[in-house]
Ligand SMILES: [Fe+2]
């Protein structure tokens with residue numbers, strides 16, 4: 001279809017498309033859209049879907065060792081939600097004309113990225129608290145503006161996701177709260193988890209604005225509504241008082257309330273570490289990918305068996321209809 | 325790859341089934357079971373419909389304008405088109 005457009009029609013379509021975006025109209029899968037818009041969305045939504053799925057791995061590490069049956073049930077419910085989030089997002093992405101197989105292949109071959117935060121290990125139970133509180137907290141901060149993204153299926157998926165996320169953050173903070181009210185050792189565990197997860201959580205908002213490749217165009221297309229640095233600042237402002245409330249110290253010597261800005265000033269993010277993990281050299285990059293690939297390969301016979309069963313059932317109904 | 329199904333959920337009795345999203349499943353029965361696990365984990369529904377996506381025929385967004393336009397100038401289809409005396413309170 002694209003090839004039939006003349007050089008005269010294209011600019012016209014593009015300006016009409018931008019006018020719709022500017023008017024806050026939503027774009028739906030079968031509407032005309034610039035190829036770059038489609039590509040940007042496929043990249044962003046699939047990265048997001050992969051992150052939900054890979055994000056189950058660090059938490060899965062603690063399901064069998066949760067300290068009580070209640071905590072175990074809660075953790076399982078949270079992880080199950082993340083699987084659902086992955087599904088909502090893969091489905092939204094597929095409406096843009098890519099297949100699920102293609103998306104999974106790109107994850108498994110290492111071509112597609114997922115959020116680097118999941119390349120850090122979960123060393124003790126407090127890490128599960130820190131993840132819910134900080135990692136899901138940062139994710140929510142990113143996701144709430146995405147509920148208004150210009151692409152309809154993405155926006156609808158994000159609304160669903162956001163509804164489910166708030167329990168994730170609350171259960172995580174509650175774990176930290178409980179530990180911080182516990183024995184000296186338990187409180188130290190909570191502090192240690194905060195120390196390790198703080199900076200990687202700030203990195204979740206992506207590179208600083210001046211180094212962010214895709215930002216300007218995404219803002220123009222209303223896929224993105226706020227810059228990385230704006231969202232990061234909001235997260236810091238929201239989280240610091242929460243840490244204080246449970247007697248934990250944010251591991252940043254330069255952290256200071258700035259009365260003039262009505263915001264916290266904070267230290268320089270270790271960007272070398274960020275790029276190092278993005279480029280595949282974090283503590284768990286190889287393990288995460290290997291675990292995903294294994295899970296997929298080990299599930300192959302199940303998928304095939306279900307398909308064979310469905311075929312057989314369909315044949316049976318067919319022959320029953322014929323004999324009647 | 326398993327076929328794609330569109331999922332429709334009735335939130336409570338008395339309401340319409342509403343499209344909520346899609347998922348892949350080997351057959352319709354599995355689509356219903358997976359839809360329950362994905363879309364009704366918090367009691368969001370009392371009934372689920374699934375239909376294979378390929379069976380849905382949709383109007384073409386390119387023709388949306390001429391297709392829906394005929395209704396635009398028929399304002400007499402709305403109750404507000406009719407001027408009645410104030411004495412007629414509810415009609
Ligand atoms: Fe999630």
Ligand SMILES: [Fe+2]
Pocket residue numbers: 082136139165168
């Ligand atoms: Fe979450």
